[in-house]
Amino acid sequence: xxxxDVVAIGDLHPNRDYQAFLDQGRFMLMRDRTTGEPFFYPxxxxxxxxxxxxxxxxxxxxxxxxxxxxxxxxPPTPNHNVVLVDLAxxxxxxxxxxGLAPEDVKIGMAVQARVAQVDGKGxxxxxxxxxxxxxx
Amino acid sequence: MSDFIRGKTAIVGAATFGIGExxxxxxxxxxxxxxxxxxxxxxxxxxxxxxxxxxxxxxxLSGLSFAxxxxxxxxxxxxxxxxxxxxxxxxxxxxxxxxAGEIDTALIAYGSNQRTKAGKLMTPAQQFIWEDPYQPxxxxxxxxxxxxxxxxxxxxxxxxxxxxxxxxxxWANLNPDAFAKGPLTIDDCxxxxxxxxxxxxxxCCLVTDGAAAIVMTRADRAxxxxxxxxxxxxxxxxxxxxxxxxxxxLTVTAALESGQRAYAQAKLxxxxxxxxxxxxxxxINTILFLEDLGFCPKGEGGRFxxxxxxxxxxxxxxxxxxxxxxxxxxxxxxxxxIVESVAQITGTAGARQIPDVDVAIAHGNGGTLSSQATVxxxxxxxx
Numbered sequence: 001x002x003x004x005d006v007v008a009i010g011d012l013h014p015n016r017d018y019q020a021f022l023d024q025g026r027f028m029l030m031r032d033r034t035t036g037e038p039f040f041y042p043x044x045x046x047x048x049x050x051x052x053x054x055x056x057x058x059x060x061x062x063x064x065x066x067x068x069x070x071x072x073x074x075p076p077t078p079n080h081n082v083v084l085v086d087l088a089x090x091x092x093x094x095x096x097x098x099g100l101a102p103e104d105v106k107i108g109m110a111v112q113a114r115v116a117q118v119d120g121k122g123x124x125x126x127x128x129x130x131x132x133x134x135x136x
Numbered sequence: 137m138s139d140f141i142r143g144k145t146a147i148v149g150a151a152t153f154g155i156g157e158x159x160x161x162x163x164x165x166x167x168x169x170x171x172x173x174x175x176x177x178x179x180x181x182x183x184x185x186x187x188x189x190x191x192x193x194x195x196x197l198s199g200l201s202f203a204x205x206x207x208x209x210x211x212x213x214x215x216x217x218x219x220x221x222x223x224x225x226x227x228x229x230x231x232x233x234x235x236a237g238e239i240d241t242a243l244i245a246y247g248s249n250q251r252t253k254a255g256k257l258m259t260p261a262q263q264f265i266w267e268d269p270y271q272p273x274x275x276x277x278x279x280x281x282x283x284x285x286x287x288x289x290x291x292x293x294x295x296x297x298x299x300x301x302x303x304x305x306x307w308a309n310l311n312p313d314a315f316a317k318g319p320l321t322i323d324d325c326x327x328x329x330x331x332x333x334x335x336x337x338x339x340c341c342l343v344t345d346g347a348a349a350i351v352m353t354r355a356d357r358a359x360x361x362x363x364x365x366x367x368x369x370x371x372x373x374x375x376x377x378x379x380x381x382x383x384x385x386l387t388v389t390a391a392l393e394s395g396q397r398a399y400a401q402a403k404l405x406x407x408x409x410x411x412x413x414x415x416x417x418x419x420i421n422t423i424l425f426l427e428d429l430g431f432c433p434k435g436e437g438g439r440f441x442x443x444x445x446x447x448x449x450x451x452x453x454x455x456x457x458x459x460x461x462x463x464x465x466x467x468x469x470x471x472x473x474i475v476e477s478v479a480q481i482t483g484t485a486g487a488r489q490i491p492d493v494d495v496a497i498a499h500g501n502g503g504t505l506s507s508q509a510t511v512x513x514x515x516x517x518x519x
Contacts, residue, residue, distance in 0.1 A: 068281070069284055
């Protein structure tokens with residue numbers, strides 16, 4: 001058991017692995033297999049419990065805007081939003097909502113994750129959730 | 137809560153230097169000048185300093201550099217990295233080390249030349265790969281996110297945020313050392329350049345140079361050194377997160393915990409505090425810390441500061457030097473809240489002096505609402 005733990009940790013490189021998934025177009029979260037509790041950002045152990053029994057999993061991508069600010073830029077650079085999103089699975093992370101004007105991004109808005117490729121690297125973004133999910 | 141902190145130590149010297157612009161000085165020069173001024177106030181020789189607590193923005197090993205610069209061989213050298221709350225944390229650690237008899241004289245110092253050297257916030261803080269791709273303006277956007285949440289949950293308004301800036305300016309206009317002076321109205325704030333909604337440039341602290349230093353010793357010695365020591369009644373720190381995205385509730389800071397522990401040590405509550413000095417990096421800070429330190433209920437901070445309540449002549453004197461918003465903000469403002477608290481307790485605050493100050497609270501904030509540390513100081517009447 002202990003040997004397996006050591007091997008598992010040895011195989012786990014949180015930032016590098018997370019980015020590699022994004023570069024493949026996949027948004028992956030980590031969770032503690034003993035409690036089932038997901039967490040963000042990826043770590044070599046679960047926060048609080050210190051558990052090393054971890055796994056990657058693919059979350060639903062559904063989330064809700066928890067907080068929002070619009071960063072004002074010097075024209076002609078357009079302003080952009082910065083949001084904190086609460087994922088349906090629990091963890092909170094920073095991102096940007098695309099597909100609507102920055103001032104139309106509101107706290108409480110349902111959003112859906114999307115992985116974009118920017119300069120050859122995967123970046124996690126969010127779009128407004130489809131209407132049927134907003135109703136759900 | 138043990139009685140290990142309350143009244144065991146006191147601040148016997150508190151000085152600033154180079155507030156505003158201090159061209160031509162290195163950060164360590166500024167810190168050293170404030171330090172010897174503070175030691176002179178206390179009548180303590182430089183060579184008697186055996187505990188050294190320092191922060192400089194441009195030197196990861198600044199504690200070592202400062203010991204060498206001053207020609208000291210301290211028993212205790214600390215160079216912690218809890219951001220702008222480092223200095224409240226130092227008071228806490230120095231009080232413990234002094235009370236335990238491990239050291240006899242603590243010097244806590246800070247210096248920055250960020251305005252004249254860099255022209256912007258100078259920080260050794262690491263970038264955070266989980267936030268960088270979204271291009272927040274750090275630290276402003278982090279505080280802006282907290283403000284957005286406070287407005288959403290409690291109906292706090294931009295006008296109420298502006299009240300904080302206008303009140304700070306009112307105090308700065310009474311302080312000859314303050315960097316930003318002159319009239320400032322709510323409308324001025326609302327119509328100034330937006331940085332990261334809902335925060336305009338007037339919701340953001342200054343970018344200045346400046347240094348500060350305080351000298352601490354045990355209470356029995358303090359009484360022999362100066363007429364009016366500022367006794368340390370409580371000192372506590374709490375860290376709940378580093379990045380804004382990892383903060384559990386953007387409307388509740390770790391000041392709730394540091395404040396409660398400091399009050400318990402001091403055997404006092406917010407109703408006993410005569411003057412309040414809060415780390416106002418942004419206007420939302422003042423509102424959050426007034427709530428978390430118990431001066432008003434959670435969510436009521438915006439309404440609490442309205443109508444000039446924390447301005448000169450208001451019901452509660454807050455940030456009487458003009459704060460980070462209008463007096464000085466060299467990057468890590470925490471020590472200036474302590475210096476101003478000492479000035480108020482010793483009755484040396486000039487035109488901005490609050491009559492009969494017995495209890496002052498000096499609260500530091502580090503990171504982006506991350507580390508919170510609270511110091512409660514008292515006059516001789518409190519011990």
